[in-house]
Amino acid sequence: MTPQNPPVATAFFFYLLSATMIIGGILVITRKNAVHxxxxxxxxLLAQAGIYLMLYAPFVAGVQIILxxxxxxxxxxxxxxxxxxxxxxxERQFNKQWxxxxxxxxxxxxxLVGVYTKGRALFQTTRVPLDETNxxxxxxxxxxxxxMFAFEIASLLLLVAIIGAVVMAKKRI
Amino acid sequence: MHQLVEYIKSYLGSTxxxxxxxxxxxxxxxxxxxxVGLSVAVIAMNWLERKILAHMQVxxxxxxxxxxxxxxxxxxALKLLxxxxxxxxxxxxxxxxxxxxIVVLAAFTVFVVVPFxxxxxxxxxxxxILFMLGVSSLSVLGIVTAGWASNSHYxxxxxxxxxxxxxxxxxxxxxAVVSVIIMTSLNDTGTGTLSMIGIVQAQLAQGxxxxxKFFPLGLVGFVIxxxxxxxxxxxxxxxxxxxxxxxxxxxxxxxxxxRWSLFFLAEYSAMIAVSSIAVTLWLGGxxxxxxxxxxxxxxxxxxxxxxxxxxxxxxxITFYNVVRMPKHPFFKxxxxxxxxxxxxxxxxxxxxxxxxxxxxxxDIYWFSAKVAAFMYLYIWYxxxxxxxxxxxxxxxxxxxxxxxGFGLLILTAGVGxxxxxxxxxxx
Numbered sequence: 001m002t003p004q005n006p007p008v009a010t011a012f013f014f015y016l017l018s019a020t021m022i023i024g025g026i027l028v029i030t031r032k033n034a035v036h037x038x039x040x041x042x043x044x045l046l047a048q049a050g051i052y053l054m055l056y057a058p059f060v061a062g063v064q065i066i067l068x069x070x071x072x073x074x075x076x077x078x079x080x081x082x083x084x085x086x087x088x089x090x091e092r093q094f095n096k097q098w099x100x101x102x103x104x105x106x107x108x109x110x111x112l113v114g115v116y117t118k119g120r121a122l123f124q125t126t127r128v129p130l131d132e133t134n135x136x137x138x139x140x141x142x143x144x145x146x147x148m149f150a151f152e153i154a155s156l157l158l159l160v161a162i163i164g165a166v167v168m169a170k171k172r173i
Numbered sequence: 174m175h176q177l178v179e180y181i182k183s184y185l186g187s188t189x190x191x192x193x194x195x196x197x198x199x200x201x202x203x204x205x206x207x208x209v210g211l212s213v214a215v216i217a218m219n220w221l222e223r224k225i226l227a228h229m230q231v232x233x234x235x236x237x238x239x240x241x242x243x244x245x246x247x248x249x250a251l252k253l254l255x256x257x258x259x260x261x262x263x264x265x266x267x268x269x270x271x272x273x274x275i276v277v278l279a280a281f282t283v284f285v286v287v288p289f290x291x292x293x294x295x296x297x298x299x300x301x302i303l304f305m306l307g308v309s310s311l312s313v314l315g316i317v318t319a320g321w322a323s324n325s326h327y328x329x330x331x332x333x334x335x336x337x338x339x340x341x342x343x344x345x346x347x348x349a350v351v352s353v354i355i356m357t358s359l360n361d362t363g364t365g366t367l368s369m370i371g372i373v374q375a376q377l378a379q380g381x382x383x384x385x386k387f388f389p390l391g392l393v394g395f396v397i398x399x400x401x402x403x404x405x406x407x408x409x410x411x412x413x414x415x416x417x418x419x420x421x422x423x424x425x426x427x428x429x430x431x432r433w434s435l436f437f438l439a440e441y442s443a444m445i446a447v448s449s450i451a452v453t454l455w456l457g458g459x460x461x462x463x464x465x466x467x468x469x470x471x472x473x474x475x476x477x478x479x480x481x482x483x484x485x486x487x488x489x490i491t492f493y494n495v496v497r498m499p500k501h502p503f504f505k506x507x508x509x510x511x512x513x514x515x516x517x518x519x520x521x522x523x524x525x526x527x528x529x530x531x532x533x534x535x536d537i538y539w540f541s542a543k544v545a546a547f548m549y550l551y552i553w554y555x556x557x558x559x560x561x562x563x564x565x566x567x568x569x570x571x572x573x574x575x576x577x578g579f580g581l582l583i584l585t586a587g588v589g590x591x592x593x594x595x596x597x598x599x600x
Contacts, residue, residue, distance in 0.1 A: 074314060140364075
């Protein structure tokens with residue numbers, strides 16, 4: 001057993017996960033079959049969870065898996081499966097807004113290049129000094145301590161949305 | 174060779190899991206060991222389930238393939254592999270092919286964080302229990318896609334049924350788990366933990382299994398989880414996908430052969446996974462009975478004998494059945510085979526009696542024994558309970574388990590607060 005712990009978060013994993021995300025993202029928009037798109041999106045979301053893990057944010061990674069990959073995507077699949085997929089397969093997938101698309105892509109690309117070349121000074125490159133072993137606990141104490149009010153407001157909002165959904169879906173309560 | 178032995182010895186003395194030590198080699202070895210152990214457990218479960226169910230119904234069960242049907246799982250596996258693999262003509266080929274693998278991967282990946290002992294886990298994550306619940310919830314995706322890809326009415330309806338069942342029972346399950354995580358925070362620092370190893374260590378530090386904590390709150394949480402986990406794994410009495418006579422089975426109606434056996438494998442390993450969550454959270458994980466009360470070298474020695482004695486007992490039962498085998502020459506080979514099986518069990522038992530080995534496997538033994546008790550419960554449920562109808566199942570999930578879970582959560586938090594304040598006053 002080696003005395004010092006070699007870092008597991010190596011560049012190899014970053015490139016692997018990023019490649020998975022990018023390929024998944026491309027597949028999401030190019031597949032004609034909506035279920036295939038959804039499966040590709042799941043792969044991309046899971047790779048994103050892996051990147052959160054590499055950033056020493058295990059709680060965000062766990063929540064990403066539970067909420068996005070496990071919860072929201074199941075809902076997506078439900079909806080996709082219950083609509084007629086044959087009609088969608090015949091429809092045109094891309095519209096003709098080439099000019100707007102190119103402009104938006106160029107603006108986004110310019111921003112990315114700018115951040116990459118000049119952004120070294122803007123963002124700190126060292127690791128955040130929060131320890132991996134207790135930053136989940138830190139999130140908990142912050143949510144239920146300092147940001148208690150905002151957290152409760154958000155949960156109340158969600159509760160109202162849930163009740164609203166039940167009221168609207170059920171004809172006779 | 175000598176170096177290798179020394180290396181293994183030095184490893185066994187370590188106090189870290191291979192994951193937290195960042196050791197690639199041992200992590201791989203652990204992954205392989207867990208995979209092999211799991212496969213053997215699934216094979217054993219297959220045989221035990223058929224035998225125990227048969228004996229509950231006053232039948233003999235498999236008796237033809239090998240002595241007492243011991244080779245039946247192997248014959249079953251071969252049959253499944255050799256069966257014609259049918260894919261419906263209008264099925265979505267890719268998704269149909271991928272779906273069983275999603276379910277199997279989700280069921281096996283969960284074991285990355287299962288703590289078989291303080292150092293016997295592949296890794297210890299800070300978000301252990303969250304990871305387990307999250308990854309096991311991914312199997313819903315496999316079920317939904319399997320039902321859809323079959324391009325047939327019954328699997329689609331079955332998939333919607335199963336996934337609705339799993340999604341609704343996940344809620345109650347989560348509430349029961351949160352009540353345990355609140356219990357882990359009752360220490361001097363006041364912060365709890367989500368790590369699987371940390372949860373067991375919290376039980377050790379507080380001196381009681383969480384099933385007995387704040388009686389009856391821990392017990393209620395355990396019962397909620399125990400019911401929800403049966404529904405999560407689609408097992409009897411919530412086994413609607415198996416109801417072929419009344420519902421034309423479930424999401425795997427169109428699956429056959431190898432692909433169907435993957436669903437089977439995933440079901441059993443998911444059963445083991447949720448049982449190990451229950452064992453870790455409520456039944457003290459790898460802790461032997463009364464680790465604080467019955468400590469000292471004498472008790473250590475007595476408890477160290479347990480793994481070996483269990484296997485010797487199994488060997489004794491086997492030899493008793495060797496003697497009871499019919500004396501007809503037709504059964505000669507079977508008798509010899511059964512005796513050989515007994516000898517192997519006995520040798521394993523003797524090997525486990527060697528003191529250093531016994532000390533090392535101690536925690537794994539207690540963990541596996543507790544999980545095995547749950548596996549027996551699963552079979553027992555299947556043998557005794559009639560199947561729930563779908564609306565009854567939903568009613569139990571949403572109208573019974575969920576409100577009880579909320580009440581449990583509030584009460585646990587309240588009682589925990591009281592204890593904290595009490596301790597602060599005393600200090």
